[in-house]
Amino acid sequence: MNQPTAITSRDNPLLKRLRLLAQDSTAYRKQGQIWLEGDHLCRALLARGRRPSTAVFTESFWPQAPHDLRDAADHIVTVPDALMAGISGLESPAGVGFVWDLPEVAGVQTGGAAVVLDRLQDAGNVGSILRSAAAMGFVQVLALKGTAGLWSPKVLRAGMGAHFALNLVEGLAADDLRDLAVPLLVTSSHQGDLLHQARLPWPCAWVLGHEGQGVSPTLEALAARSVRIIQPGGEESLNVAAAAAICLHASAAAR
Template identity: 30%
Template sequence: MNTMITSVHNPRVKRWAELLTKKGREEQGRYLVEGIHLVQEALQAGCEVECIAYALDKPLPGELQAYRSHPCEWIAVSEQVLKKCTSTQTPQGVFAVVAKQEAEENVLWQQERPLVIVLDQVQDPGNVGTIIRSAEASGATAMILGKGSADLYNPKTVRATMGAMFRIPILEGDLVPYLRQAKKRGIPILSTGLEASRTCYEWDWRKPVWFIIGNEGAGVSAAAAAEVDEVITIPMLGKAESLNAAMAATVLLFEAMRQRAFSINNL
């Protein structure tokens, strides 16, 4: 179905613009995906794309031509509408409205060898998005975003994932019940800290494991730390005291990938 909207005062446009806020996303159960690449990724991943808006005065991007038969609404919109409904300073001329689809909790317990990354009040959307991207790239089996972490559907988070959020199970909520359930099932819980006696390179990442990345400034919360089985450290040769949350998570994730997929025992 093809439609045209040119006025920023159109009721649909006002509803789309509300999705730039967390309140709007929560009330509508929808979010925005901006840019050609991310819209394409959402379509390829089978997300519930409700409509795709594209620039009225330009041809539909070639990357999206193959999806014209997709059962969603295609809407040509004015430049003013694009600017009102996107968060980037230079809109790429296309955005999609997508329904939220959170993973089911049972995905955590159906994994034979889970590698789950848990974010404890990681507040920067760029960090959260980067960690999601690293998690998907390194073969993590799931992610949990604890309360107080950046909104998964914040446009900045979505952009930073580069489409990875569509390909890895992600759950949100209070961390402690999840952590306790994992412990009951015999899955060790890790976190990082300078006081650790064992490095991340000494841990056997080939076995089931969950690990927690804490807040950028305060680290792992007391409630989550109480569920941790072991604290490990990321060794550094330079004088830096620590890495930021996204960098630390990436180091751990790719060490896990190395051991799981590329260690001599797996070749």
Template identity: 40%
Template sequence: MKQITSRDNPQFKQLKKLVEQPRARREQDRILLDGAHLIDAYVAEGGVPDLLIVADGACSEDAQHTLNANPAVEQLHLPPGLFAELSPVATPTGILALAVTPRLPVPAEPVFALLLEDIQDPGNLGAILRSAAAAGVDAVYLSAACADVWSAKVLRGGQGAHFLLPLLERADLCALATAFNGQVLATSPHGAALYTLDLRQPSAFLVGNEGKGLSPALMACASVKVSIPMPGRIESLNAAAATAICLFERVRQQAR
């Protein structure tokens, strides 16, 4: 067990870079997992953390269980004030893990794909990934302007989805949509009603930016525009909610 009490400590500075800088996460191929649930999900999929970071005197029961379940992993103890500088939440659970960024192989010919263009809200992106994992999506492709998929907020929103999904960042979405061996469905306010389409065939959904939607260039790569019927007096749905509805309509049709 190691103890750090100063924010000038080189190891603490390096950990803080991982929290704040996507470039540092890419260069080190490391992420910080916040909370017992995420750490346990990582371990359940075969991951072994490099380091467990513990808040002295502020470790929850779940966090203590995670510590006990990983006795061989080195521990770093921090005062609560320093720990709070690494945790993205207002009320930390008292445990973080430094871990290798998981990279699941992307299938050469997915039959159920999700292409995300410029999703910028980390909470939205995390929720979308969680729905994609739950729906059994084969691969998720993200444009360069999406929020950093390995940020703490996206990881927390994903609730372990990152460890189950092949993710391809900074992807050329137009090229992928053009090459996809199946129908490519662009979410749009003005398109064919989702529930009238046959989604039992290979399908790729295109989902665009929260405010602007899909770019004209990517929209042009789609086979069909698809909309979600909304009888209520609301103009649009949250991107994460709309994506979940589309994905699980395919799940429903596949189960028939």
């Protein structure tokens, strides 16, 4: 086990970078790294056989840290609890965090079951959809331009580790989806086949649209089918993350 390096200055370059990664939703794109805070996200990374570049522990947590976390990285640092609190995006700062180098983007996987995000704005919705996608056996999430950053801190927290099970591609245009070579299923609140009656193809790509505007006309034109969820209670529409969970479960159950 490597011995940690103690950092005590707020102006240390590493801590400056961590504050940026933790508090700026787009910093990961320039830095090529993400900040994973807390036991759950750190262990989710390790469970997928990934290794962080740096492990950061608070001074109070380091003496009691489990061995798998202590041995997770070649570069280990400890910081005063107060400095970790200055980095943290959590109400109760965690005792451990990892810095992980973003993987190279593999691009759209032809023939792979996918979830397509069309300009979704809410980070909580995006993270929740990633969790559903991973749980239901989808292999990739493809985000069109205008969607919340898939690796932003809020999406990471809402995703609860699902990121590490998926091929994630962002910044796409509608034409990029032609490489998928699987049927596109468009969700709608007012038209299309009722989900519980539809025969769903597999593999497929579910397209989930903007929280207010829905799926764009361009994607509707590319879709093989439009699907809606029965709502006997009479509400106008479902939250997009809730709709995604229902649709993705229906695909998984029909396989």
